[in-house]
Amino acid sequence: MKNGALWTDISGQPIHAHGGWILQYGDAYYWYGEDRRDRNYVSCYRSTNLSDWEFRNHILTMDSPMRTYRVRTTLKLQRDDGGKVNLERPKVLYNEKTGKFVLWAHYENGKDYLDAAAAVATCDTPDGDFTYHGHFNPYGYMSRDCTLFQDDDGTAYFISASRDNADMHVYRLSDDYMNVDALVHRLWQGEYREAPAVTKIGGRYYMLSSFCTGWAPNQGRYAVSDSMEGRWSALRDIGDETTYHSQPAFILQKDGKVLYFGDRWGGNGEKYFESGYVVYPLIEKDGELHMLYTDESVL
Ligand code: GAL
Secondary structure, three states, rough: EEEEOEOOOOOOOEEEOEEEEEEEEEEEEEEEOOOOOOOOEEEEEEEEOOOOEEEEEEEEEEEOEEEEEEEEEEEEEEEEOOEOOOEEEEEEEEEEEOOEEEEEEEEEEEOOOOEEEEEEEEEOOOOOEEEEEEOOOOOOOOOOOOOEEEEOOOOOOEEEEEEOOOEEEEEEEOOOOOOEEEEEEOOOOOEEEEEEEEEOOOOOEEEEEEEEEOOOOOOEEEEEEEEOOOOOOOEEEEEOOOOOOOEEEEEEEOOOOEEEEEEEEOOHHHHHHHHHHEEEEEEEEOOOOEOOOOOOOOO
């Protein structure tokens, strides 16, 4: 699997799971991501070794079942003119208490980026048909590029770019992961960070992000903290001035290795479908995080 290429699944078809996320559940890994083909929004692939991926399902589409679960959300999986909305950077956690797989994503109306909302969907299985519960602006705030993070005690966080991307908000989620429970941080005020991705190494929390330049890659940066709700460091550079030609999608830990998954975006329109993937190792040394460049993915 060459870094930057559009990888294929075990049937030889391109994997469309961009801006994605991998959830480890049972003895398998589930890779979720954007699939903008046809009436699809989010796809799910499964693997036991991170290299051989089996396509499982289009878990969220224009035709997904919808159910309101609280008052102030909007249920809209297609525009009034029948066109597609835009669901980006989907992330999924398993909630032990409810037994549900809960998906959060960035919602836009498909024409511009002015809705800046968070969307939620759930399912009883990792790769079944998800039920869509709508989009909303957390506490009224804009919410664009996003990620989830689940701490060891089950506490989960939704992290998203707000105020036209100027600030990075960190929300603690409610116990059932269905709503934000508190806005615990507004990080790096005015720094325009996007594409957040969090991991925990040796009891410390590391958050990677990109700068805000659309599909074009830029210098990745990271920060570190002793707790999700505590004080985060200033931003420090990681990788080179294009983050080795990628933008963060998520970070996965496997067998003691810390793996950075990034998108190498093709661009707008048809170019989007040429977007590929990279996996680079992250090394923590004396509290600093380093990204190693490799031609081949390190899976
Ligand atoms: C990027 C963002 C992507 C997508 C793109 C659209 O900055 O990280 O997820 O929204 O802009 O231009």
